[in-house]
Amino acid sequence: MPDFHFTLPHWLYWVGLIVFPLIAMSLGRRPRSGESRYSIPLAYMILVTGGILGLHRFYLKSLLGLIFVPIFLFVLYANGQSTDARTIVSNISNELKIAERTLSREKPRLEEARTELEELRAQLPTVEAGSFAERRVERGIKRAEDSIPKSEQRIAEAEETVNRIGSSLEEAQASRSFWASAAGYAFYVIVALMLIDAVLIPGMVRRANDNIVEERKTEAEIALEAAEAEEGPKADADHVENWIDRLSLTCGEFVAYWAVIAVFVYYFEVISRYVFGSPTNWAHESMYLMFGMQYLIAGAYAMLTESHVRVDIFYAPMSRPRKAWADLLTSIFFFIFAGTLLVTSYIFAMDALAVPTGNSVVSEWARGNLGFFEMLGSLTFGQWTDPNVRWGEISFNEWEVPLWPMKWVMVIGGLLLVLQGVSKLSKDIRAIARGY
Structure with a gap:
């Protein structure tokens, strides 16, 4: 077998976590035609990612993929x-x-x-x-x-x-x-x-497109879909009432696409390990960090859409004002947790930048050796491109990815959770005042 060794650059990892969801979100919001057809770009993407198993032919309904x-x-x-x-x-x-x-x-x-x-x-x-x-x-x-x-x-x-x-x-x-x-x-x-x-x-x-046979739905199927649409759970957008809700919803949708990245990374790891005999030293850690950040960012989204685990045996039968009173009382414990998460994650993030081995001006600022504006004035292009400049805490394995961005994502997750708590609190107060 040919040798195959590839180590994911740190910058590509962080850029991929930002760029891929943005592209996916833009594609997901494109208007779709009513007719479902096979796509040449999608066929080529499947060829590149899963062609070794013939998945591109299965996508095009060709049994030669066997x-x-x-x-x-x-x-x-x-x-x-x-x-x-x-x-x-x-x-x-x-x-x-x-x-x-x-x-x-x-x-x-x-x-x-x-x-x-x-x-x-x-x-x-x-x-x-x-x-x-x-x-x-x-x-x-x-x-x-x-x-x-x-x-x-x-x-x-x-x-x-x-x-x-x-x-x-x-x-x-x-x-x-x-x-x-x-x-x-x-x-x-x-x-x-x-x-x-x-x-x-x-x-x-x-x-494949020439062989597509238009499937016509029966009246029973149409009636069933209408009933499900009417009686089914609320759509995510139905929970949005203010800019905080919109922010939580957007952030939740953004990190949801990270799960797609995991599919590609673990597929690459399996092929590298079992086909080329070259296991990576970065796939597991990169996904471990990514899912940790996803969990933190998605907390506000889960709170907005009420998709977290909750015991509803007493809560579900209540009227809306009674639920608001219950949420108002329990919000005390929520803000204790969310505030603690925000404060401790900020301490962790600053400590990650201020590790003794860091030699960037940002690390000097985090250690208290530089003022904030002095740090901004000292930032140069070399601080971003010089490989000898070490930006704070890094992992302990061979990949040595910087960990401080993840610590700052913890801060963002805590902040989003606090903001969503404020939004929920305002909704509960409004429900109590209106009586419905």
């Missing part, structure tokens, strides 16, 4: 066999290295012990009987006689290991090379099929 599935499964199987063979090669290589180190260590020791034994045996008749020198020579002879058989045994075992696993290592290396090549060739077949389909997609889309 050709991609067994080839892809063979790639996974071959990669699995290659991984197993690599493990075997690694184990055998380690065992061989240990045996070779044993030989390189024990052979000189054996020669040294034999030479020392001959010298001591020759020296023994020349020393005085019963003297300390005689006892020292005898101990040396005994030590050499004991060490020689042990060294000979270690050398014999190491030589036997080298002879035994030499052929096994060659077989494992050949197996690994075979499966790696097989996976590579199968992958190249998929790439070739994708390139062919890239040329054929416009014609495939035209044929």
Whole structure:
């Protein structure tokens, strides 16, 4: 398989979290025609993102997409066999290295012990009987006689290991090379099929659109849809009564599209890991941080649309004024929580900028070494582009993504929650005053 190593740049991560939802929101608000048709741009997007599984052909209702599935499964199987063979090669290589180190260590020791034994045996008749020198020579002879058989045994075992696993290592290396090549060739077949389909997609889309049969709804289906529209839950826009509600709704819609980013990132991680054998060091952490920020930003949206968990056994039967009184009383606890979240998240965000390793003027301001306006005047283009300038706290893994933006998103989430609480409070007071 070809090598495939890609590390997501930090700037692309943060820009993607901003730009992708904006594009998605603009596309989602476009007027739609009543007729549903297949799209060439969408077909190409599916080809790029899921073409390795033939999803673009399934989208266009072509059963020839089934050709991609067994080839892809063979790639996974071959990669699995290659991984197993690599493990075997690694184990055998380690065992061989240990045996070779044993030989390189024990052979000189054996020669040294034999030479020392001959010298001591020759020296023994020349020393005085019963003297300390005689006892020292005898101990040396005994030590050499004991060490020689042990060294000979270690050398014999190491030589036997080298002879035994030499052929096994060659077989494992050949197996690994075979499966790696097989996976590579199968992958190249998929790439070739994708390139062919890239040329054929416009014609495939035209044929798919020509085969569309207009589906007519029965009167019963039309009546059912009308009833669901009349009795169903309120739409999100129906909850909006002021600019705070509109802000919460927009922010909730914005971060909702982050879930789509997660689909692409985890798909990329699976393909990188199991097809190319190159797991990333950033996919899990990037999505972990993203979902944490999504949870915080979406809090105000959940409060606006009343989609959070609540025990309704007593609350649901109440009239609107009674519900307003209940919400008014419980809002005390809400503002304690939301205020604490806002204050503590602000402290966390400032601490993230003020870590001792930060050397940006913003970090100096966060540590109290610069005034706010002095910090603004000291910002230069190099502060944004110089890779040696470190902006506050970073993660501890190899990706080393800055964490201070996430801490400031916590502040934004807390602020949105407080504002939505104020909006809810004003609605409750108005409901009590009006009596409905």
